[in-house]
Amino acid sequence: MSDIVRPFWVMVEKEIADHVRSWRFIILVALILLTTTGSIYTVLAVIQQHPAQLSAHSHFLYLKLFTKSTNNLPPFITLIGFLGPLVGIALGFDAVNSERDNGTLSRIISQPIPRDYFINSKFIGGLTVIVSLVFALGFLVLGLGIIYIGLPPAFSEFVRVLVFLIFTCVYIAFWLNLGITFSILFRQSSTSALSALAIWLFFTVFYSMLVRFIISAFYYRRIVAQPVSQMLSRVSPNYLFHELTTILLNPSIRSLGGLSFRQMSGAIPSTLPLGQSMLLVWPDITALIAATLICFGISYVLFMRQEIRAN
Amino acid sequence: MDGPIIQINSLVKRYGKNTAVDHLDLEIGKGEIFGLLGPNGAGKTTIILTMLGLSEPTSGTVTVKGHNSTSEPIKVKKFTGYLPDDVGFSGNSTGLENLVYTAMLNGIPRQEATDSAEELLDLVGLHEAGHKKTKTYSKGMTQRLGLADVLIKEPEIMVLDEPTIGIDPKGINEFLDLIRNLSKEKDITVLLSSHLLHQVQKICDRVGILVKGKLLAEGNVGDLAKELFGDKETSITAEVSPITDNLVQALSRQEAITEIRQNGEVINMKGSREIAPVISQTIVQNNAKLYRLSYKEYGLDEIYQHYFEGGTSDV
Numbered sequence: 053m054s055d056i057v058r059p060f061w062v063m064v065e066k067e068i069a070d071h072v073r074s075w076r077f078i079i080l081v082a083l084i085l086l087t088t089t090g091s092i093y094t095v096l097a098v099i100q101q102h103p104a105q106l107s108a109h110s111h112f113l114y115l116k117l118f119t120k121s122t123n124n125l126p127p128f129i130t131l132i133g134f135l136g137p138l139v140g141i142a143l144g145f146d147a148v149n150s151e152r153d154n155g156t157l158s159r160i161i162s163q164p165i166p167r168d169y170f171i172n173s174k175f176i177g178g179l180t181v182i183v184s185l186v187f188a189l190g191f192l193v194l195g196l197g198i199i200y201i202g203l204p205p206a207f208s209e210f211v212r213v214l215v216f217l218i219f220t221c222v223y224i225a226f227w228l229n230l231g232i233t234f235s236i237l238f239r240q241s242s243t244s245a246l247s248a249l250a251i252w253l254f255f256t257v258f259y260s261m262l263v264r265f266i267i268s269a270f271y272y273r274r275i276v277a278q279p280v281s282q283m284l285s286r287v288s289p290n291y292l293f294h295e296l297t298t299i300l301l302n303p304s305i306r307s308l309g310g311l312s313f314r315q316m317s318g319a320i321p322s323t324l325p326l327g328q329s330m331l332l333v334w335p336d337i338t339a340l341i342a343a344t345l346i347c348f349g350i351s352y353v354l355f356m357r358q359e360i361r362a363n
Numbered sequence: 364m365d366g367p368i369i370q371i372n373s374l375v376k377r378y379g380k381n382t383a384v385d386h387l388d389l390e391i392g393k394g395e396i397f398g399l400l401g402p403n404g405a406g407k408t409t410i411i412l413t414m415l416g417l418s419e420p421t422s423g424t425v426t427v428k429g430h431n432s433t434s435e436p437i438k439v440k441k442f443t444g445y446l447p448d449d450v451g452f453s454g455n456s457t458g459l460e461n462l463v464y465t466a467m468l469n470g471i472p473r474q475e476a477t478d479s480a481e482e483l484l485d486l487v488g489l490h491e492a493g494h495k496k497t498k499t500y501s502k503g504m505t506q507r508l509g510l511a512d513v514l515i516k517e518p519e520i521m522v523l524d525e526p527t528i529g530i531d532p533k534g535i536n537e538f539l540d541l542i543r544n545l546s547k548e549k550d551i552t553v554l555l556s557s558h559l560l561h562q563v564q565k566i567c568d569r570v571g572i573l574v575k576g577k578l579l580a581e582g583n584v585g586d587l588a589k590e591l592f593g594d595k596e597t598s599i600t601a602e603v604s605p606i607t608d609n610l611v612q613a614l615s616r617q618e619a620i621t622e623i624r625q626n627g628e629v630i631n632m633k634g635s636r637e638i639a640p641v642i643s644q645t646i647v648q649n650n651a652k653l654y655r656l657s658y659k660e661y662g663l664d665e666i667y668q669h670y671f672e673g674g675t676s677d678v
Contacts, residue, residue, distance in 0.1 A: 062467045066453075073455065155451025159512065162415050162445035163468040164437045360417045 059165050060173060067177025076142050081185065084135050091125045092193055096200045098122050112323070114205040115212060115301045117197050128193065129297045132220055133290065134256065137227040139185065141248040143178040144231025146241035148355065158360050171232070171355045175348060178228045183221050190217040212326055216300050222340055223293040227252065229347035236354045255288045286336070289343055296336040299329050307332070368393045368520065368552050369414065374423035376409050383409040385576035386423070391554060396546055398563035399556040401573035407556035408448065411522050415445055427520065444513030448525035450505060454498030458489055458508050461497060462515050469516040476515070483511040487541065502529035506538065514545070521546070523555040527562050539566045599632045599639065602655035603646055606630065610649040617641055
């Protein structure tokens, strides 16, 4: 019995192998590596030469590697927030329909395995690839930092980076699931790729414009408009991710909304501990995880109900 | 084994208002090669998918070796190999890798799987190609790999959906012989669906004719012909030289011949099959030379046409 691999893990293994060997994955990884290395390198150069430029008091230097930028290159978190969804979509958009087209779906499903192994292995396989990629990237950045700066990161910094990486995975997994859902909905992989990309483009570029437009059309008083605009923005997974990571990697931010003078009076200008920062973005965390799970749930139900036959 | 290995009881499958399978009953015995015949859209694939638990019936049951296909699909799929009509493999892996993958999904350890995959590749004649990526395969090679893929789980039942589609005529014969030999050697029950008559006729022990989700007839090809045309007249053609009036008259005096028509060098007659000796005797007695005496054999073509031309009309 010992050398029999459970069929489910055989399928996951196959998924991972297929992803890692595919050209589209290799190209995306190369793109991410290029852009993030550029971004990190410029930050590191500044840290080495003019540390004062980044911050007067050099608390949380390692977190700045992820959040600060110079020379027009966007910071690490922005790059990941931008390219991460592309990775997710690339891994998911043809998960089911390409297998259907190739005639492998009915063959695999007719093996003695439960039907949901198929969709679950798609998700777990994609997730494994994403987790490996994100953590490898994050640790590479930390390692580069250690080489350049020569100081180890503080424990609290390390934990913050870990939490940030975990939620980056959740965020990318959301787009993976969206891609998988579309790959079940649409029989043609080009249609599902374009639809997923359209949604991604809508949320990254147009959604914030739309929110601004709505707010300016309906609200005159800024004090009322601010919470409404925030609520509307939080529909977008991109905004959630942005808010979440900004708070997590900037311990000095104390509130998502505005603080009144009364609230501020007597406050000590210090940084928040991780627990407090997480409390601040707890709704974002829940919403992001929920969106990911809901998306997977939809794809699961769709797949289980769909007829196997190709036509 | 006693009792049928596959048993279908009043199976109904509806897609919306469209009835794909309509109260179908069918039994297939162990070791039998059963051909499911019908035009496209007759419900062949639907029956097969239901049998494997991949599609849920609207009503009725399918039992395979005592297991209900709908409630225990995994047990059924353990000993049933399925070759879909549009079978494909992941193109960036070799044929061997694809087979090993299927074997491992069936719980066979990697080493053992690799050994039997090599053997099967030899068997289906893909010894060389087994180490090439499957995207370079021709349709015929893909089908043969598909057969190996079905066999690697050592099935008791093989379900082949349109197995000959896209193969050239020579390849079809080889492929069907392979299926027949395997079935007889290893005592594997085969259910194969097709819309091509001649092939099925050649290797099937029994066929069922499916039109619009209904099984119109079943039995072996000979029985079916007898059932349909047994009491009808056969057309008999005799090539005779010289054809004289005496001869024609002598022939028409035979009571068994109901119709006679001279057509150039040949005489067309209608009557029952048993009159052939009478005809040849008459011809010889009239000092004519008999070059050919043939009667029309009713094969699947005629059976098929009989049913399809009449649509669903009763026999």
